[in-house]
Amino acid sequence: MTAPADLAFVNGAVYTVDPARPRAQAVAVGDGRIVAVGSDDDVRELLGPSTDVIDLKGRMLVPGFQDAHVHPPSSGLEMLRCNLSNAYSLPDYRRIVGEYATTHPEESWILGGGWSMDVFPGGNPPKEALDAVVADRPAYLTSRDGHSAWVNSKALEIAGVSRETPQPEDGVIVRGPGEEVWGTLHEGAVGLVERFLPEDTIDDWIAGLRVAQAYLHSLGITGWQDAIVGVDSSYRTFDAYLRFARDGELTARVIGALWWDRYRDAEQIDDLLAARERGSAGRFAATSVKIMQDGVVENFTAGMLEPYLDADGNPTENRGKSFVDPEKLKAHVTRLDAEGFQVHFHALGERAVREALDAIEQARRTNGMNDLRHHLAHLQVVNPDDVPRFEQLGVVANAQPLWAQNEGQMLNLTIPFLGPERSGWQYPFGSLARAGATLAFGSDWSVSSPNPLEEMHVAVNRTGFPDQTYAPNSETTDDPFLPEEAVDLPTAIEAFTRGSAYVNHLDDVTGSIESGKLADLVVVDRDLFAHPLTELYAAKVELTLIEGERVYATENFA
Numbered sequence: 001m002t003a004p005a006d007l008a009f010v011n012g013a014v015y016t017v018d019p020a021r022p023r024a025q026a027v028a029v030g031d032g033r034i035v036a037v038g039s040d041d042d043v044r045e046l047l048g049p050s051t052d053v054i055d056l057k058g059r060m061l062v063p064g065f066q067d068a069h070v071h072p073p074s075s076g077l078e079m080l081r082c083n084l085s086n087a088y089s090l091p092d093y094r095r096i097v098g099e100y101a102t103t104h105p106e107e108s109w110i111l112g113g114g115w116s117m118d119v120f121p122g123g124n125p126p127k128e129a130l131d132a133v134v135a136d137r138p139a140y141l142t143s144r145d146g147h148s149a150w151v152n153s154k155a156l157e158i159a160g161v162s163r164e165t166p167q168p169e170d171g172v173i174v175r176g177p178g179e180e181v182w183g184t185l186h187e188g189a190v191g192l193v194e195r196f197l198p199e200d201t202i203d204d205w206i207a208g209l210r211v212a213q214a215y216l217h218s219l220g221i222t223g224w225q226d227a228i229v230g231v232d233s234s235y236r237t238f239d240a241y242l243r244f245a246r247d248g249e250l251t252a253r254v255i256g257a258l259w260w261d262r263y264r265d266a267e268q269i270d271d272l273l274a275a276r277e278r279g280s281a282g283r284f285a286a287t288s289v290k291i292m293q294d295g296v297v298e299n300f301t302a303g304m305l306e307p308y309l310d311a312d313g314n315p316t317e318n319r320g321k322s323f324v325d326p327e328k329l330k331a332h333v334t335r336l337d338a339e340g341f342q343v344h345f346h347a348l349g350e351r352a353v354r355e356a357l358d359a360i361e362q363a364r365r366t367n368g369m370n371d372l373r374h375h376l377a378h379l380q381v382v383n384p385d386d387v388p389r390f391e392q393l394g395v396v397a398n399a400q401p402l403w404a405q406n407e408g409q410m411l412n413l414t415i416p417f418l419g420p421e422r423s424g425w426q427y428p429f430g431s432l433a434r435a436g437a438t439l440a441f442g443s444d445w446s447v448s449s450p451n452p453l454e455e456m457h458v459a460v461n462r463t464g465f466p467d468q469t470y471a472p473n474s475e476t477t478d479d480p481f482l483p484e485e486a487v488d489l490p491t492a493i494e495a496f497t498r499g500s501a502y503v504n505h506l507d508d509v510t511g512s513i514e515s516g517k518l519a520d521l522v523v524v525d526r527d528l529f530a531h532p533l534t535e536l537y538a539a540k541v542e543l544t545l546i547e548g549e550r551v552y553a554t555e556n557f558a
């Protein structure tokens with residue numbers, strides 16, 4: 001005779017992501033694991049006097065969502081600091097920065113971020129706008145995508161950045177009339193000021209992680225891959241995770257992607273190995289390495305095969321960046337692969353995507369096929385010739401579906417500079433799925449909303465939705481963006497559950513609702529299949545469980 005279940009969900013719309021039995025009505029949980037999936041009758045025999053029986057009343061039960069590319073410690077810190085991510089105009093930015101400066105007299109620097117490039121002409125906010133609200137102290141505010149910084153005069157003065165400062169190799173100091181420093185720094189140029197910032201302590205990172213984890217749980221996220229885990233003094237999130245996990249605070253399952261320092265060479269692999277060696281505690285393990293191969297399209301640092309166009313549509317000389325030399329990339333990836341590291345690429349432009357795939361191909365040729373599940377994140381512009389290579393090379397397409405919409409950054413800062421042909425190769429998630437690639441979805445929060453239901457809304461509709469408060473921006477059209485690249489709802493749910501569990505090597509224990517798997521489960525307020533797809537964004541998570549333990553509940557489940 002089996003012991004009664006600890007917990008049972010009945011009378012629900014259970015969507016399992018298990019192809020053998022996609023739909024069910026009831027699920028029973030015992031000892032943190034799923035012990036039965038079936039009809040209400042099937043689980044009735046497992047109910048005992050101590051079983052907590054939850055009547056779902058037709059609500060949907062799905063596997064816990066996992067975010068395949070996210071930055072919780074820094075996003076959480078951003079929530080705690082001067083947070084511009086819920087605003088979308090210069091007057092609002094100035095008001096928020098001014099209020100923050102007034103209410104935080106003890107801060108020696110005004111830090112924070114979340115501003116949108118397309119609020120400003122050319123994507124470049126001026127220092128004067130910040131000087132007007134913070135003159136007494138330096139201010140350093142990162143852009144929503146994290147690739148640029150907006151600084152005031154005091155910050156430039158402290159960093160010694162002036163008219164005479166040469167342009168760095170890997171970034172841009174934006175200049176105005178008379179070569180005067182404008183106040184916006186792109187990519188590697190942010191380092192000129194960043195190195196003067198007060199160091200974030202492990203306690204700071206833990207504070208960020210704590211608020212981020214609670215927020216992600218409230219959105220149904222039970223696990224993630226942290227796309228930048230740092231070991232050095234400027235970004236010590238690695239030690240923050242270890243301590244957070246050892247203190248028993250880490251409820252989520254987390255794979256950390258250790259940061260590849262593009263200014264160093266293969267000698268850093270020894271440091272990565274040493275980190276991995278001491279790198280696991282509780283539900284955290286650092287078994288991936290993040291290589292950022294290019295920048296972003298909006299500031300013309302994404303790596304392209306053909307030059308960017310200028311504002312008049314004529315070709316420029318600029319094909320964007322390859323942060324790691326492509327030949328060296330092949331050698332590094334082959335070595336990392338041989339050492340058993342998963343490689344997580346930032347690959348956004350078509351040349352970066354190709355360089356990353358070429359590097360993995362070289363690793364496959366040298367080391368043979370393996371189960372490390374290398375993945376390419378962002379995939380903004382993918383040359384059609386490269387689409388089939390994901391399946392062929394066993395590379396996961398790590399997609400941020402929220403970006404695939406007609407919004408201002410796309411319409412004003414991207415399409416004119418790529419031209420029509422390449423603009424049509426953006427975010428080709430439908431093509432990748434049809435070509436047999438495994439899709440994993442992630443948010444890149446705090447770049448954009450970490451709400452999986454909002455992200456899936458864009459994945460299936462290729463449009464934004466009303467009141468996008470934490471999307472690329474609010475200027476969006478109703479025209480679907482390359483609608484043939486939409487995926488259907490089962491594909492979208494799978495990419496956020498089984499797909500991202502696969503990337504994290506957690507698909508044997510999570511990612512679907514099957515007997516024997518861990519009870520990482522989410523209740524959504526409605527059956528998503530019974531409502532129009534155009535209303536997907538409005539669905540809400542009401543209960544989140546990890547191994548049967550509640551990590552988030554609305555009052556309906558109090």
Ligand SMILES: [Zn+2]
Pocket residue numbers: 069070071227444
């Ligand atoms: Zn990222």
